[in-house]
Amino acid sequence: MRIFGAGKTEAKASMEAKASIEAKASVEAKTSGDEMVTVICNKCKKAMKVEDNIVKEGLFEVEYRFGYFSKKDSEVHSFDLCEDCYDSITKDFLIPPEVSETSEIL
Numbered sequence: 001m002r003i004f005g006a007g008k009t010e011a012k013a014s015m016e017a018k019a020s021i022e023a024k025a026s027v028e029a030k031t032s033g034d035e036m037v038t039v040i041c042n043k044c045k046k047a048m049k050v051e052d053n054i055v056k057e058g059l060f061e062v063e064y065r066f067g068y069f070s071k072k073d074s075e076v077h078s079f080d081l082c083e084d085c086y087d088s089i090t091k092d093f094l095i096p097p098e099v100s101e102t103s104e105i106l
């Protein structure tokens with residue numbers, strides 16, 4: 001999940017992030033659209049390192065809109081995972097994710 005804020009230090013933001021989910025949600029709602037302060041892994045609640053609006057470590061971000069034939073038609077589900085949680089989930093796959101290289105610089 002994304003935490004946004006204006007003029008806050010990264011240290012303060014990660015303290016807030018550890019406080020409670022309710023606090024984080026209200027911070028996000030009030031200040032949405034401002035500078036991204038931190039990204040929290042939805043699985044383990046780890047606060048990822050963000051500098052200048054850029055996440056500086058491995059991040060798996062998902063925003064998925066379920067289709068007509070699902071039970072969640074038109075719902076958009078989004079979450080963020082740190083790289084460790086991504087690895088722990090995908091290692092349980094019986095068929096691993098397909099991996100290809102890209103030359104595009106992110």
Ligand SMILES: [Zn+2]
Nearest residue numbers: 041044082085
């Ligand atoms: Zn995690």
